[in-house]
Amino acid sequence: MAAVTQTAPERIAPPPRPRIVFRGATAWRWTILIVAAVYFLLPLWAALRFAGISAFGSVISEPGFTSSLALSVRLAVITTLVTIALMLPTTVYVHLRLPRLRRLMEGITILPIVIPPVVLIVGVLAIAPGFLKGTSWLLALAYVVLAMPFTYRALDAGLRALDLKTIVEASNSLGAGWLSTLWRVLLPNLRTALLSATVLSVALVLGEFTMASLDLYQTFPVWIYVNSQTSGQVSVAASLLALFVTWIFLLGITVLGTRQSRKTGGGAVTLFTVARTETRGD
Amino acid sequence: MTANTARERDAAGIAAGTGQAGPGRGTSVRLQDLTRSFGATRALDGLSIEMAPGELVALLGPSGCGKTTALRIVAGFEIADTGSVLVDGKDVSSVPAAKRDMGMVFQSYSLFPNMTALDNVAFGLRMRKIGASQRRQRAGDLLDMVGLAPQAGQYPHQLSGGQQQRVALARALAIEPRVLLLDEPLSALDAKVRLQLREQIRTLQQRLGTTTLFVTHDQEEALSMADRVGVMSHGRLEQIAAPDELYTNPATAFVAEFVGVMNRIPGELQPGGQVTALGSTVPIRGQRPDEAAVDVLVRPEGLTMEVVENGNGIVTTRTFLGSVTRVGVQLSGDVAVQVDRPSAESAALGPGASVSVSLTAGQPVHVAPRQVS
Numbered sequence: 001m002a003a004v005t006q007t008a009p010e011r012i013a014p015p016p017r018p019r020i021v022f023r024g025a026t027a028w029r030w031t032i033l034i035v036a037a038v039y040f041l042l043p044l045w046a047a048l049r050f051a052g053i054s055a056f057g058s059v060i061s062e063p064g065f066t067s068s069l070a071l072s073v074r075l076a077v078i079t080t081l082v083t084i085a086l087m088l089p090t091t092v093y094v095h096l097r098l099p100r101l102r103r104l105m106e107g108i109t110i111l112p113i114v115i116p117p118v119v120l121i122v123g124v125l126a127i128a129p130g131f132l133k134g135t136s137w138l139l140a141l142a143y144v145v146l147a148m149p150f151t152y153r154a155l156d157a158g159l160r161a162l163d164l165k166t167i168v169e170a171s172n173s174l175g176a177g178w179l180s181t182l183w184r185v186l187l188p189n190l191r192t193a194l195l196s197a198t199v200l201s202v203a204l205v206l207g208e209f210t211m212a213s214l215d216l217y218q219t220f221p222v223w224i225y226v227n228s229q230t231s232g233q234v235s236v237a238a239s240l241l242a243l244f245v246t247w248i249f250l251l252g253i254t255v256l257g258t259r260q261s262r263k264t265g266g267g268a269v270t271l272f273t274v275a276r277t278e279t280r281g282d
Numbered sequence: 283m284t285a286n287t288a289r290e291r292d293a294a295g296i297a298a299g300t301g302q303a304g305p306g307r308g309t310s311v312r313l314q315d316l317t318r319s320f321g322a323t324r325a326l327d328g329l330s331i332e333m334a335p336g337e338l339v340a341l342l343g344p345s346g347c348g349k350t351t352a353l354r355i356v357a358g359f360e361i362a363d364t365g366s367v368l369v370d371g372k373d374v375s376s377v378p379a380a381k382r383d384m385g386m387v388f389q390s391y392s393l394f395p396n397m398t399a400l401d402n403v404a405f406g407l408r409m410r411k412i413g414a415s416q417r418r419q420r421a422g423d424l425l426d427m428v429g430l431a432p433q434a435g436q437y438p439h440q441l442s443g444g445q446q447q448r449v450a451l452a453r454a455l456a457i458e459p460r461v462l463l464l465d466e467p468l469s470a471l472d473a474k475v476r477l478q479l480r481e482q483i484r485t486l487q488q489r490l491g492t493t494t495l496f497v498t499h500d501q502e503e504a505l506s507m508a509d510r511v512g513v514m515s516h517g518r519l520e521q522i523a524a525p526d527e528l529y530t531n532p533a534t535a536f537v538a539e540f541v542g543v544m545n546r547i548p549g550e551l552q553p554g555g556q557v558t559a560l561g562s563t564v565p566i567r568g569q570r571p572d573e574a575a576v577d578v579l580v581r582p583e584g585l586t587m588e589v590v591e592n593g594n595g596i597v598t599t600r601t602f603l604g605s606v607t608r609v610g611v612q613l614s615g616d617v618a619v620q621v622d623r624p625s626a627e628s629a630a631l632g633p634g635a636s637v638s639v640s641l642t643a644g645q646p647v648h649v650a651p652r653q654v655s
Contacts, residue, residue, distance in 0.1 A: 171394070172359075
C-alpha cells in the first residue's frame, strides 16, 4: 500500500474513462445513425402517409377500440405485478441463501424465451383449470411466464450491484425484521431494477399477439389485426397510436428511474442491464 | 422483557442526550464455550470470554482463526453449535439479530445507498418507533459527534470511505446499543484515515461506556485501542490480557510471535528447564516443547549487543525509530536478528561493523519447535 505518500483529499474521484478515438469516427457514426434512422423511421412515415391524419380521429370511435385497449392495459398491470411479486422474494432469497443456485435459476428463466409461444399457449390451454378459462387471468398468467426471464435478469443485475448480505445484516442489526428490510431497504435500492422489469413486462404484454389470438382474446394487437381486414387505414392509425403511447410510457418510466438513481448514485434504467456507477473510494 | 428495557434505555438516552453516560453503565457480555464447525473445519473450538461493562475487547488473530465467527455469533448472524452468549447474565442464543440491540459496524461499506447520511443514522430509531423530530435531532447529534454534521444531507456515494465508516459508526451508536460490535471496520481505509478513525472510535467508546467487541487482524490496532486483547488461533483463545501484559508476558509461543517483533534463534534444550543459545544459558518461560531442536524467541530489546572485533555477527542494516535504533545483524549459521539500541549509543553500528550478540543473562525466554527455513 502506498498509503505513506497519500496526500490526496479523502474524496477520491473516479478516473476518467479511457476513450478510443479513431480518425473519421465521427463520419462513420453519422452514417450509421442515418442508416438506422431511415430503416426505422421510413416505415413509420409510410404508415402515417397511408393512414392520413383524419384516420386518427375515427380510431377512437371504432367499435372494440376502448375495450381491447383496456384489456391490454389490464393484462400489463396484472402481469407486471404478479411477476414482480413472485420474482422479487425468489431472487433475493437465491442471492442471499442459495448463491450456488444462481446458474440454475438463469437456466430455468431462459426457457420461456427459447420455447415458442405457440407451444406454451397450447400447453397452457390443455392444462388450464375450467374456472380460469375465458378470464383475463388465464392470459395474464401465461404472460407471467413470458415476462419472468426479463424480470429475473433485471432484478439479478440490480442485486449484484448491491452488497446484499452486508446491507441486510446491517438492517437486521438495527432492529429491522424481514418485512421492514425488504420494504425500506431493498425495494428502494432495487427501484432501478424494478423499473427495468416493469418497462420490459409492459412492452412485452402490449405487443404480444400469438398467445392472445390463439386463445381468442381481443387484446389491442389482436384488435388491430382484425380491424386491418376491414379498414386498413384505421388499423394502421391505431397501431401508430399504440406505438406512440407505449413509447411515451416507456420514456416516462426511464426518465423517472434515471433521475432518482442519479441522486442516489445508482445506475440508469436500461432495457437489459442495470449499470451501476462505482463510486467506492479507496 | 428485553425489548421493554431497550425502549426504556432509548428513552433515557434521548432524554439525557448523548455523551452523558459514564462508565459502569454498560452491559456485561459472556461468551461461554462456543464451538462452531463449517464442514470439516472447526472455526471455533471452545471459546470463552468474559467482558466487563464498558470494556473494549479486541479479538486478534490471523485470518481463519475464528474471530469473525465469534463476533457474528454474538451479533446473531451465526448460530453456535454448542455454547451460549450471555448478555447481562441472560442467554441471548435464541434471540434473533434484529432484537438483540447490538450496534454493528461492518468491514465493507454498509450504508443504505438510497438514504442520506442523516436517514441512515436515524434508521435504527425509526425501527424503534421513535418520532420523526426526535429521530432527526438525535441522528443529527450523532453525526455531529463523528464530525460529519455538514454531510448530513449527502448520500453514501458522495462520501469518502472514511466518512462512510464514520456514518456507519454513528448509525450503530444511535440505537444506544447494549453492545457495540466492530468487524474490522478500518481495514478498507488508507493508513492516515485509519489512524484518525481509530482514535475517534476509542474516544467515543470510552465516553459512552459501551461494551465493545472489536475484531481485527492488525495487532497495532488491537494493542492501541483495546482494554484487553484476545489472541486467537485455530478457533481457540491463546491468551487474553491487557496489551502491555500481552507484549511483555506472552502466555504461549504463538502469542509471543504474533504480537510485536520477535527474533527466532536456534537453541538447545538443557536439563532443568534451561535453554542455551548464542553461548548463554537462560531459563525457559511457559511450555517446553517435546522436540529437542528448538528456537529461542527474543524481542529486539531483549538481546544484548556489543561492538567487538571478530564477534558472532555483522551489522547489515540500521533503522532509526526515534529514541531507539533497530539494528539488523547477520549471525553465523545464517540467522538474521533485529536488536534495539538506544539511538544515542548506536553511532558505531553502521553496516559492516562486527558485533557480539547474546541473550540477556537470567531473563527467561519462550521456546518453540524449530522452524526449518
